[in-house]
Amino acid sequence: xxxxxxxxxxxxxxxxxxxxxxxxxxxxxxxxxxxxxxxxxxxxxxxxxxxxxxxxxxxxxxxxxxxxxxxxxxxxxxxxxxxxxxxxxxxxxxxxxxxxxxxxxxxxxxxxxxxxxxxxxxxxxxxxxxxxxxxxxxxxxxxx
Numbered sequence: 001x002x003x004x005x006x007x008x009x010x011x012x013x014x015x016x017x018x019x020x021x022x023x024x025x026x027x028x029x030x031x032x033x034x035x036x037x038x039x040x041x042x043x044x045x046x047x048x049x050x051x052x053x054x055x056x057x058x059x060x061x062x063x064x065x066x067x068x069x070x071x072x073x074x075x076x077x078x079x080x081x082x083x084x085x086x087x088x089x090x091x092x093x094x095x096x097x098x099x100x101x102x103x104x105x106x107x108x109x110x111x112x113x114x115x116x117x118x119x120x121x122x123x124x125x126x127x128x129x130x131x132x133x134x135x136x137x138x139x140x141x142x143x144x
Contacts, residue, residue: 010088011087013090014042014043015090015092016042016055016095026038041058041108042058052069065097065102074092078129
């Protein structure tokens with residue numbers, strides 16, 4: 001397996017806190033970065049793509065879901081922890097599920113619909129940094 005080569009400048013990425021029936025979708029990353037951690041579906045913004053276009057594309061590629069994007073819920077900067085690691089600025093959006101059932105691609109190996117209030121009691125699930133804050137902000141944006 002080839003090593004991941006990271007650009008020498010920060011990368012812009014998007015993620016979606018997708019809500020359905022009062023629960024938010026968490027997905028587990030099957031490969032680096034964040035392998036084994038639960039997070040929100042999303043990924044890099046391609047050149048010339050709007051944030052909303054990138055988000056819809058990434059959610060579709062990773063989960064097959066259709067969503068309605070509500071608004072920006074927060075952002076997070078992930079700095080390189082070691083030499084050669086990536087530097088990301090992740091824009092996280094609140095979204096509502098509109099169609100399809102999760103069909104994960106090879107970047108993900110598990111998914112769970114979780115009530116936002118249950119995040120603190122998930123025990124041994126590994127969550128990406130700042131995940132709970134983004135989900136709670138998205139939950140407030142939806143007026144749920």
